[in-house]
Amino acid sequence: MSEPICLRQLPVNTQAVIHSVAAAGELGRRIRDMGIVPGTTVQVIGRAPLYDPVALRLRDFTLTLRNSEADHILVIRQD
Numbered sequence: 001m002s003e004p005i006c007l008r009q010l011p012v013n014t015q016a017v018i019h020s021v022a023a024a025g026e027l028g029r030r031i032r033d034m035g036i037v038p039g040t041t042v043q044v045i046g047r048a049p050l051y052d053p054v055a056l057r058l059r060d061f062t063l064t065l066r067n068s069e070a071d072h073i074l075v076i077r078q079d
Contacts, residue, residue: 004074007042008054008067015043016075023072035059036073 004019018040021031035058036042045062046055053064065073 002077002079004076007044007056007065007070007073007075010044010075010077012044012046015041015078017041017078019074019076021073023069027069027072031069031072034063035061036063041078042075 005016007016010016018036018038020038021028021036023031040058042056042058044054045057047053052067054067054070056063056065
């Protein structure tokens with residue numbers, strides 16, 4: 001089993017499972033309200049030219065997050 005890494009470090013076209021959300025308060029609630037909860041499978045499908053934001057695919061929808069938000073999400077890479 002891989003060690004958890006930050007979502008920002010996940011390469012494009014790589015799947016991972018959300019391990020934990022390390023944000024508290026309003027930011028943590030907003031991230032969880034978007035469906036980013038532990039156990040959810042997520043795939044990075046693209047990045048903007050300057051690498052911010054990052055586009056994710058999870059639960060049959062596409063979501064974009066800023067890197068400052070992705071820094072609070074730990075994932076376990078699925079190889």
